[in-house]
Amino acid sequence: MTTDVPRSRMNAILLGRPPFVLRRRRVTEISFAIAGAVVMIAGMAFATREHFRFVGLPLGGVGLFVFLFGILQVVRPPKLMLEPAGLHYSILGIHRSWPWQTVSSFRVAHIRSGEAIVFDVAYPDRSGTFAIPAFFSMRPGPLADLLNDARSQWIDENYTRGAHASAVGASPSVD
Numbered sequence: 001m002t003t004d005v006p007r008s009r010m011n012a013i014l015l016g017r018p019p020f021v022l023r024r025r026r027v028t029e030i031s032f033a034i035a036g037a038v039v040m041i042a043g044m045a046f047a048t049r050e051h052f053r054f055v056g057l058p059l060g061g062v063g064l065f066v067f068l069f070g071i072l073q074v075v076r077p078p079k080l081m082l083e084p085a086g087l088h089y090s091i092l093g094i095h096r097s098w099p100w101q102t103v104s105s106f107r108v109a110h111i112r113s114g115e116a117i118v119f120d121v122a123y124p125d126r127s128g129t130f131a132i133p134a135f136f137s138m139r140p141g142p143l144a145d146l147l148n149d150a151r152s153q154w155i156d157e158n159y160t161r162g163a164h165a166s167a168v169g170a171s172p173s174v175d
Helices: 004-015 026-047 050-075 141-169
Strands: 020-023 079-082 086-091 094-101 103-111 112-120 127-133
Touching: 026 050, 079 141, 103 141, 112 141
Parallel strands: none
Antiparallel strands: 020 079, 079 086, 086 094, 103 112, 112 127
16 A cells, blocks of 8 residues: 555656657667668678578568667657546557547456456447557556556546636637
8 A cells, every 4th residue: 555655746746847758769669670671681691692682682571661660769759648638649640539528447467468457438439449559668557556646637627617617708718
């Protein structure tokens, strides 16, 4: 029980100055680029030998793909951003956003390739479960706790602001 107090206090400090942005470690992206370059060079070395061209060309192609993927990850790293308006996730140029009112129950799930942060999404016309890979700079358990704390903190703030704004006759707004 005593470990929960410092964690929630730390979450309050982290959430005190939004937006809070999490990224994957640069070492991971750079390692993709380096591994791709090594495989590409090995493929080119095989391709220069007459009897190994059938191995060298596909190997070089795979190496080039992994190298370009690594460079793309360095230039546009995956990002998870928490702010009072909601949760934003981007990877490889694909952006997803969810207002805090539509998401709930952040938890860690074990999947075939490792761990993921799983949460429920509920819109008026549909609902479901969504997963975000847990490869960010924060471990999965504390990240799930941080997401739950952010949701409860910012959904309460938005509700309070909206109630105050409607009491004075203004329309509620979300930052």
